[in-house]
Amino acid sequence: MVGDPFTRDDGNGMKLTDSASAGTSGRAPSVLHVDAEKCTGCRNCEIACSLANRSECNPVRARVYVVRNQKDGHISTVPVVCRQCRDALCMKMCPAKALRRDTTTAAVIVDADRCLGCRTCVEVCPFGAPAVDYRTGKADKCDLCNGDPTCVKFCSQGALSFVSAEDESFQRKRAMVSGYVEYLAGDAAVGI
Amino acid sequence: MSQLYGGKILWIDLSSGAVITKDTSGYARNYIGGRGINARIMYENVGPQTDALGPQNIIAFGTGPLSGTLFPGCSRTDVMCKSPVTNLIANANVGGDWAAELKYAGFDHVVLTGRAEHPVYLSVRNDIVELKDARHLWGGTTWDTQRTIKAELSDPEVKVLCIGPAGENMSTFATVHSNVGNSASRTGVGAVLGSKNVKALAVRGTGGVAVADPDAFFEACVAAHDTIKGADYYEELATLGVVQAEYAYVLSGIEAGSDAHDGVRDLDPQGTTDYPAFWKEYGHKRTGCMGCPVHCMENYDVPGHGSAVMSCELYTQLTWEVRNFDMHLLYDLVKQCMLMGIDNTSTATMIQFVMQLYDLGIIDESLTDGIRMEWGSKEAIHGALNAMVLRNTEFGDVLAQGMKATAEYFDSRVPSERRGGTSTYEHAMQVNNNPMYGINPRMNAMALGYAIGRRSDCITDLDTNQFDTITAPIYPGWTEEHRLAEVEYNYQTARDLTGLQNAGDPESLEGKAQIVHDMGIHTGLSDMAGTCKWHTKWLFLDLRPEHYAKALTAGLGREVSEDDLLRASLRMRHVERALECKMGRRRENDTIPAKEFGKPVSRGLWKGKLGVTREQLEGMKDEYYTLRGWDLETGVPTAATLHEFGLDDIASDLAERGILPGWTGEDFGR
Structure with a gap:
């Protein structure tokens, strides 16, 4: 496995998602979960991210971006965040091995000293999550704020949440089914 | 880039195509930004002779120091020019994301003068400023115009303010529109832009807004956000809206x-x-x-x-x-x-x-x-x-x-x-x-708000507590207990502010002038800061001067006190008032339609109640002018008031025009 960027840092990447490595909660590391339906397009996530991590208010330097589309009168707003992929292409393809996985948060983080600013990570990421910062010339991406993402705190509607990877899909399932339950229960659907 | 400000005012003469920049700093200390700086620019550039739809009118788009930052409601652009509707000040405020983008491009204000030879649109990308042909956009709707401009600039992230066919045709009620439904609507700003042959202002900025003390600024913004989210009304507003x-x-009979x-x-x-x-x-x-x-x-x-x-x-x-x-x-x-x-x-x-x-x-x-x-x-x-x-x-x-x-x-x-x-x-x-708005002028404080309103409407001088007192007893979805508590809250708020027992009573005249005076100062503050007035006590979301002062102090790296801000807000209002008086407004223009006097609300919960007489309105105006330091006879700011706010140059100008009350012939040092 030598040369595989995923396993090269600590040689035990899989353990990151073992409950044993997730501290006392008994849960896997949390992930940044997006529920675009709840997004109001306020972009506080962007501004908060840039202020917390870049000491200025500048969406261009934020690690989260709300893509806004407007078709006639219809507005859609979708936050784009780093998915911290299990098989992260950015990490795999980085020729300088400047990206590694944080053992606590499971975030893929940038070692700026190693980074060449070659933009490979930008090109291979399917989500456009990493960027080469125009001021520093180095790759920059979401590091989950060391396990306490600022963007989530500023999302007033819960479009961004920070939940355990184990729980993520169950929350989604419950949200999806709630309308169904109401429908099935008919008039009895009080208090759902 | 200077702290919190873009640092420059973009000044474009559309007739010659000349583009210059001016430093914002000369205006910033006294007028903060947004509506404040716009008011000062207006005073210096338009007057009674200016034809609102002629090339000599100027139109200013102003952001504030908190626009584009983490401070809540950082989206506002204040638009000001001479109004084709009132022939006084036109002023409207638009949200969306244009203000932030302009700041990120390094500009605080855009000022347009003259008239372009043919339809154009302004394109700003950081320091690249161009006037582009807009003949092919003429006739397009506001939504189509935004889409076409983004496509031809090959940049979907561009933010656009534009006019629709109404603005092109100089229909005096035309708006300046952005996104879907973000609109600087009142007093004809769209018609003025149309008169200048400007279809749109397209902006893209990547520079960000610098802050002096990021940690302290962050803290100040967190406190402001928490205050809004902690307000009683927040939950309902955030889920049901208005x-x-x-x-x-409507059920109350006041709409x-x-x-x-x-x-x-x-x-x-x-x-x-x-x-x-x-x-x-x-x-x-x-x-x-x-x-x-x-x-x-x-x-x-x-x-x-x-x-x-x-x-x-x-x-x-x-x-x-x-x-x-x-x-x-x-x-x-x-x-x-x-x-x-x-x-x-x-x-x-x-x-x-x-x-x-x-x-x-x-x-x-x-x-x-x-x-x-x-x-x-x-x-x-x-x-x-x-x-x-x-x-x-x-x-x-x-x-x-x-x-x-x-x-x-x-x-x-x-x-x-x-x-x-x-x-x-x-x-x-x-x-x-x-x-007028749909809002009924037959409520005491509302009649006063309409009469003295900065652009001849009531919206920034609205006594929202009175509004709420009238509405709460019939509010859908609330328990009786909640409704009563809301009425009591409003009474107490009015008492706290004025020290008068019945100030909260919609049927009393007590304290109304002071409430309207105070509300005007607070909403003015957010207008200057480039943020949304809904977040102030105007809509019960409780942002107070201290929140603005803390954020500005941290962001600018110099002490900005609550008092500085309240004074700046009043100063702005004096400049606006002086300008309106320069353009002909006097006490007798501060009124509501004569037919509305002495008539109670005609339907709904308050049917047969309220109603304000001419004498009652004149009485409230006396109180209001006294609080403001405006002349009781003419409604013009007095020489003493202007002097107190460092506006001797304006006093001098009004004196030369022979309309300065209390002027005894002294030299203002001009």
Whole structure:
């Protein structure tokens, strides 16, 4: 496995998602979960991210971006965040091995000293999550704020949440089914 | 880039194409930004001789030091010019994300003077400033214009302010529009932009806003966000918006109130104007402006009618004011207003005016291009709206020039006896020719707000506590206990501010002037900072001067006190007032339509109550002028007041014009 960027840092990447490595909660590391339906397009996530991590208010330097589309009168707003992929292409393809996985948060983080600013990570990421910062010339991406993402705190509607990877899909399932339950229960659907 | 500011004012002479920049710093300390700096620029550049729709008028788009930052509601652009509606100040405020983008491009304000030879649009990408041909965009709707510009600049992240056909045709109620439903609507700013042959202002900035102390600034913004989210009203506002509140206003009888509605006995004859039900049926999402935790816009997809947004007063204007009880028709009209770039409020009140005259038999369809202006008629409302936008008929052309022009047109064609010996203008719901909101002027503080309002309307000088006291007893979805507590809260708020026992009583005159005075200062503060006034006590979201002071202190790296800000807000208002007085406004212009005096609310919960007489209004004005330091006789800021706020140059200018009260001939050192 030598040369595989995923396993090269600590040689035990899989353990990151073992409950044993997730501290006392008994849960896997949390992930940044997006529920675009709840997004109001306020972009506080962007501004908060840039202020917390870049000491200025500048969406261009934020690690989260709300893509806004407007078709006639219809507005859609979708936050784009780093998915911290299990098989992260950015990490795999980085020729300088400047990206590694944080053992606590499971975030893929940038070692700026190693980074060449070659933009490979930008090109291979399917989500456009990493960027080469125009001021520093180095790759920059979401590091989950060391396990306490600022963007989530500023999302007033819960479009961004920070939940355990184990729980993520169950929350989604419950949200999806709630309308169904109401429908099935008919008039009895009080208090759902 | 300087701390919190872009640092530059972009100043463009459209006639010559000359582009210069000025430093913001010369204005920033005294006027903070946004509406404050705009007011100062206006004073220096327009006057009584300026033709509002001529090349000598200037139009300024101003952001504030907190625009584009983490401070809540950081989205606001203040637009100011001389008004083609009132011939006084035009001032409107628009959200969205344009203000932030302009700041990121390194500019605080854009000022346009002159007139372009042919339609152009302004394109700013950081320091690259261009005037581009917009002949191919002329005639396009506001939404199409944004899409086309983004496509041809190959940048979907560009933010666009633009006018629609109404602005191009210089219909005096034209707006400057952005995104879907973000609109600088009142007093004709879109018409002025159209008169300059400017279709749009497209901006992209990547520079960000610097802050002196990022940690302290972050803390200050967290505190502000937490204050908003902790406010009692937040939860409801963030989930239901103002749909329910608007419904309560109608039930109370204080919305869309005027003579024109006296005939509507039944609140809802067909049971169709149930706004909460419409929202539940067709609403699919809430969106908001940049930086806002409140997201006040209701997004709708209505089968067969497409997508759009609604918020606030939109629900009550093209419904109650014109006796339209069809929510689908309302929706179509709101959408049409957005696409054409025309002010919903003015449109509704203009059509109400014409329908009223038609109903009274004063005019007939020979004067309305054959349109039968019957109450609630779909054909009539659509017909009048389109005529106002396109100005392609005599009737439409007259409507587009405003209430006074319309009244003069009717007066010249209708024999005096059919008009009851008076001008048809007597029927117009206007203040200085500005069509009024649906909000009833028969409430004491509201009458004062309308009368002294900065752009001849009440919105920044609204006594929202009084509003709420009137509405709370009938508020849908609340328990009786909650309603009573809300009324008591409002009474206590008014008591705390004024020290007067009955200041919270809508039927009392006590303390009203002080409440309106105080509200004007607070809303002015957010207008200067480049943030949304909804977040202040104006809408019970509780942002106080201390929040602004803390954020500005941390962001600028120098002490900014609450007192500095409150003084700056008052200073701004004195400059605006001095400018309006320079352009001819006097005490007698601070009034409401004569026909509204002494009449109680005509329907709803408050039927038969409230109502303000001329003497009562004059009494409140006396109190208000005294608090402001404006001359009781003329309403002009006194020499002493101007001096106290460091405005000797303006005092000197007013003295030269012979309109400065209390001037004893001293030299102001000019």
